[in-house]
Amino acid sequence: MPTQLSRRGLIRGVTAAAAAATLAPVLAACGGDSEAATTDPAGSVTIGLLSNGAAKETTLKVSEVKSISAQLPAALKKTGKLVIASGTLPAGSAPLGYVGSDQKTLTGCEVDLARLVAAVLGLEPEFQQATWENMFIAIDSGKSDVGFANITVTEERKKKYEFASYRKDDLAFEVRKDSTWNFDDDYENLAGRTVSVGSGTNQEKILLEWKAKLAKEGKNLTVKYYQDNNSLYLALSSGKIDVYLGPSPALSYHAAKTAGTPQATRVAGRFSGAGTTLQGLIAATAKKGSGLAKPLADAINYLIDNGQYAKWLTAWNLSGEAVAKSEVDPPGLPLDNS
Template sequence: MATQISRHGLIRGITAATAITALASGLAACGGDSDAATRTDTAGTVTVGQLSNGSAKETPLKVSEVKSISAELPAALKKSGKLVIGSGTLPSGSPPLGFVGDDQKTITGSEPDLGRLVAAVFGLEPEVRRSTWENLFIGLDSGKVNVAFSNVTDTEERKQKYEFASYRKDDLAFEVKKDNPWKFDGDYESLAGKTVSVGNGTNQEKLLLEWKAKLAKEGKKPLTVKYFQETNSLYLALSSGKIDAYFGPNPNLAYHAAKTAGTPQATRIAGQFSGAGETLQGLIAATAKKDSGLAKPLADAINYLIEHGQYAKWLKAWNLSGEAVAKSEVNPPGLPLDNS
């Protein structure tokens, strides 16, 4: 997304995943967006990792409005009293980044949790709105969503329409069956003859399609790209050998590999790659409509959380400490328009 965020990942195994998918599909049928309940903490406390079915360590964090930062917000947003946070995780969820919690209605995950922390710094009530990946950007364009916290990769192409405040490294990965000896060492030529699944409209799809075009131009064996709307279908295809690998955000894939360890469906990570290409460390960023005036206050809020320790505790709660950044930047260099 993602990068954009690829949306795939297991939630609790087949039974819970099926239930959550059914819930999500019902919500999608009502217009593609879910205004799922937001869990509100006592004043001055945001508890991250709630209702996460063991995906995170529930951790209460003290954070209150910082007047010098909330004063930077556009007047209309401040007057509204709430920050609408977009999560592009319909239909299946994308743990640990964003998924439906144990109560079958609250949106949990590392991404909405950071959005709630930022809302607290702003002195606003968080409202997490769930949609498909494609509708996430439609929500930003239309103003239904103020900011996306949804594993969105900072890219130069996206800067034509959006502005960014970075908050996490963007590392992608290839996931394969555990007994598959194939490895990705950063050389796209190793993908010749492979069939790989990727999320539609994601940053990793852009990279994969560029590699596919290069292989075709060089007369190599073709790279076949497959798409799946549902998590269960994706992993059934991987388990049955219909696809060789899945290319997606490292947090999702590492989570799934850990959950399937010791089962007949066991998988492993076969290699990683920066979401911004071979020569630039990719960055995940809070994403707002261009010229919304939100990028700077978002970056200031994230930097406040970094400086005061809540950021590190948020990452630790979700087992993502290895993806920490030293500071949030406004519109840092992203995936180039021409990544060849």
């Protein structure tokens, strides 16, 4: 999130009080009512709750699978909690992760999958909200066990983290609805355009490489950054930027929500988050050597095999991003980003 949540497309706002609280880049705990509202000790998890129309509320049966939870590190089993880093500050990113309609509960497709996985592992989910950058610091320091935040698998990140994949990583280009521009699978048609992207994200890395290639051809690509999506979409609406490059789920959601309004937008093309030669993958992310990737992947595969995974995607209108299997440390965005 996002990306922006890969900070990743920050879309939804929160109340003035909540927004003031989230502007600080430090971690913020999101416990109590947040988990209680969506996890039933009897063995069910309600997804899409308080999603403000972004998802169809669905209750799924899921309980601890002891053959999987037995693989967890002893220290984690002792705490009984899975501390989940969510890079959703300052404003959240629907449908990935954002504050729900009660203006306090963290919701979103990434959040709901984390709750489902925690249930399979027999652990209580505890969320730690952070900015995109501080989410990784929390994982590095051990303050958070795992990140569920639209994190792309990259070969660079594999130097520090281990992964359990769970969704395709597709990027999208969003423009004003009256724009005639389309991506058309060719970076050269970005020449002369002003594009916004999230700082520190994989889409930024791809965009900056395209900018460098265009510069060698004597062509210009202007990149602009915004701290929140209110500012970003105001810039898009007013023509200060031509294109926004971000995570496909977030941009598709925004385009659907603005349809029929003066601020209407549309998706003008998609691109794999891993570049031209590899399908990008989104993954649960833990510190390298933590021993968490295997039980996380097994938990996700349990959800795939037993149908909860498909129902989760359907509830959030993300069925097109399904993977057949969760993999531990699958091939990621290459070091040269080609």
